Amino acid sequence: MADPGDGPPGAGLAGLGVSQGRAAGPVIRMAPPPVLPSPRQVADPAAEAAAVVKALESVTADLRQRVVLAGGGDAAEILDALAMIADDPMLREDAEAAVRDGLDAPHALDAAFTHHRETLAALGGYLAERAADLDDLKHRAIAACLGLPMPGIPAPGHPYILVAEDLSPADTAGLGADVVALVTEKGGPTSHTAILARGRGLPAVVACMGITDLADGTVISVDGKTGQVGVGLTDDAVAQVRRSDREERERLANxxxxxxxxxxxxxxxxxxxxxxxxxxxxxxxxxxxxxxxxxxxxxxxxxxxxxxxxxxxxxxxxxxxxxxxxxxxxxxxxxxxxxxxxxxxxxxxxxxxxxxxxxxxxxxxxxxxxxxxxxxxxxxxxxxxxxxxxxxxxxxxxxxxxxxxxxxxxxxxxxxxxxxxxxxxxxxxxxxxxxxxxxxxxxxxxxxxxxxxxxxxxxxxxxxxxxxxxxxxxxxxxxxxxxxxxxxxxxxxxxxxxxxxxxxxxxxxxxxxxxxxxxxxxxxxxxxxxxxxxx
CATH class of the missing domain: 3.20.20.60 (Phosphoenolpyruvate-binding domains)
Structure with missing residues (x-):
């Protein structure tokens, strides 16, 4: 049951609480992935193949730098595994083959990642969940190929609750101190998001249908124990949630x-x-x-x-x-x-x-x-x-x-x-x-x-x-x-x-x-x- 401080009766959403604690603040949704431009005629296949290799190397290097910054633990291990995927010779060869078939570099990367994703998704279970990791890597590679910033976590300069359809391990491992809670529409209790949120002590709720429909700036509360998400909180309610969480953390610290x-x-x-x-x-x-x-x-x-x-x-x-x-x-x-x-x-x-x-x-x-x-x-x-x-x-x-x-x-x-x-x-x-x-x-x-x-x-x-x-x-x-x-x-x-x-x-x-x-x-x-x- 939601706490009375979470907002008016009936005003809320519910998901699966996967990392205990409570938080309140404005919603900021993850930015959408890069949009593929229209396909273009390939005049120089060698140049397109080189662009494919450069993009994958850029993603690999970025992830390995994140490994160093993570400083060990689950986050570093997961990021290292992702870097290995981005550096997979079979993935590179598939993208280069797509270039030889007439695709430009961004569409060749899209085709290669999509093929690998479909293969994993068809296997079901744990492998199907790893297919979502390939989506994140694909978006990063395409952004690098197009000269766009790597997709990542917003940095508004103030505390906020991060909302997304799902979060990749690279995203979750790179969260800044201004993220006070996580809520995703997908995911499960054993997903990377859940594991890393628990490791950082961040309140988190997954499998929360409708959360991505909220507009940026909507003030919500998150209860990572019950899975309750209160919507449309007053300033007093926000203060109450934060005070309650602070007192609970101080009590447990002793x-x-x-x-x-x-x-x-x-x-x-x-x-x-x-x-x-x-x-x-x-x-x-x-x-x-x-x-x-x-x-x-x-x-x-x-x-x-x-x-x-x-x-x-x-x-x-x-x-x-x-x-x-x-x-x-x-x-x-x-x-x-x-x-x-x-x-x-x-x-x-x-x-x-x-x-x-x-x-x-x-x-x-x-x-x-x-x-x-x-x-x-x-x-x-x-x-x-x-x-x-x-x-x-x-x-x-x-x-x-x-x-x-x-x-x-x-x-x-x-x-x-x-x-x-x-x-x-x-x-x-x-x-x-x-x-x-x-x-x-x-x-x-x-x-x-x-x-x-x-x-x-x-x-x-x-x-x-x-x-x-x-x-x-x-x-x-x-x-x-x-x-x-x-x-x-x-x-x-x-x-x-x-x-x-x-x-x-x-x-x-x-x-x-x-x-x-x-x-x-x-x-x-x-x-x-x-x-x-x-x-």
Whole structure:
């Protein structure tokens, strides 16, 4: 429900809140992409081909400069991956081929990017979302070719709320301090926009239909927790929203200590990270170390030594770390894997299933994790993504334990794993529930589809029943069961998850204080009562 300060009753829009906090201010919409001029006769194909190359090089250089300015973390890693796409020889060759077919440079770039986009969009799932990244790169390349400024974020010189149909990773990573909140018409809870907004602590709402119809200058409020967008605020209402957000942030800044319910029941509050740059004080360890960020921009597999160095940097600073082995495949393509396209990649070779075709990749990674753990003395736990059967869990556990890794787990991301959680726990030491994928597979709803946000809502009773089944199995086995999906960072849902029996919650660093404070307001019995109501 919208706060009364958000405006008059009924005056507002609603989307999916993906990054908590509140803000108010005037709307400024993203500028439209460059308009292609009418095609022209090509008199000098060599000159047009040279213009194509120059434009792509310009985009690549701009993105790599943004990588440096980003200073590490998710933003730098995503920008680096985009730079690699812009520098892809196949993309350049397709554009040069279009020039040979008679197109001028801007239209040749448009044709090449469009072809690559259509290929990705047809594959669905994660790859379809990456197709939107190609749109952004295309606009940048065409602007460079036409001698126009690169498309980007407005800079009006005063605080504002950025509104767009969607935001590219390059745009989101380059936000200035005058952007106080984000609202997009498209996108989902696991989109780059959502991930980077949470990392920066910016209130953000996605899948908000009608937001781009608002005129620039319209004063709105944004609640990144509830997804409510108030429209047409008075000056007093704006001041109230800003004051409320400031007071809440100041209150949470003083939050510290381990996770506890009001009666002292412990709940570990952990971090989701992609590298050592994402580590922040205030949590009790790392509950999800996404190691695929080390592999993202690589045309060759990172060496054993490189992996040891990356894992050592995290282990030396974080104490307890739960490492997820490579979560990639045809749904998250990594060039060095060389996996062929699939008609339905979300249901194909991904996560632990990559081991079926490339077992050496997992062997090297487990060796590197074990070496980093030995050299630092860290409490390193390791878990496999996309485990589906007890046999897969047993096979992974054998290989990890053979290397001296003593705390071995499995992620629960498909209903089959949740339904057999007791049998998985007979093979491994802990479970970690990835609610993003578990929602997707439970409801047969693409996790990136903005029109299916209601099905992907972590409050769905069917999802909560699967989480409860895992927690019950963990309690019976005396083994921990955590949640590391986006649901873990929702302070409203945290007491429900604890009431279901979850023993740890792993989330973005910005979410930890609010989850800690919310849990401290409820006894364990109250959490159980809330869980019973939610189910």
């Amino acid at each position: 939050s510290s200590g381990p996770g506890r319910t009001a009666d002292g029941h412990p709940v570990k509050l952990l971090l989701n990270i992609g590298s050592a740059d994402d580590l922040r004080p205030g949590a009790e360890g790392v509950g999800l170390f996404r190691t695929e960020f080390l592999f993202l921009d690589r045309k060759q597999e990172p060496s054993f030594e490189e992996q040891v160095a990356a894992y050592t940097e995290v282990f030396a600073r974080a104490g307890t770390v739960v490492v997820r082995t490579l979560d990639a495949g045809t749904d998250k393509p990594l060039p060095f894997l060389g996996l062929p396209p699939e008609p339905n990649p979300a249901l194909g070779i991904r996560g632990l299933r990559v081991d079926r075709v490339l077992p050496a990749v997992l062997d090297t990674q487990l060796d590197a994790i074990a070496e980093a753990a030995r050299s630092t003395g860290a409490d390193a736990w390791v878990m496999a993504p996309m485990v589906t059967t007890p046999a897969e869990a047993a096979g992974f556990a054998r290989r990890a334990r053979a290397r001296g890794l003593t705390r071995v787990g499995a992620m629960v991301e498909v209903p089959a794993a949740a339904l057999l959680a007791d049998r998985l726990l007979a093979e491994v030491d802990f479970l970690s529930i990835g609610t993003n994928d578990l929602s997707q597979y439970t409801f047969a709803a693409d996790r990136q589809h903005p029109g299916l946000a209601d099905l992907l809502d972590p409050w769905q009773p069917a999802l909560l029943k699967l989480i409860a089944a895992c927690a019950d199995a963990g309690r019976a086995a005396g083994k921990p069961v955590g949640v590391c999906g986006e649901a873990a960072g929702d302070p409203r849902l945290a007491p429900v998850l604890v009431g279901l029996g979850v023993t740890s919650l792993s989330m973005a660093a910005v979410c930890v204080p609010s989850v800690r404070e919310e849990l401290s307001q409820h006894t364990l019995e109250e959490c159980r009562e809330l869980a019973a109501l939610a189910r």
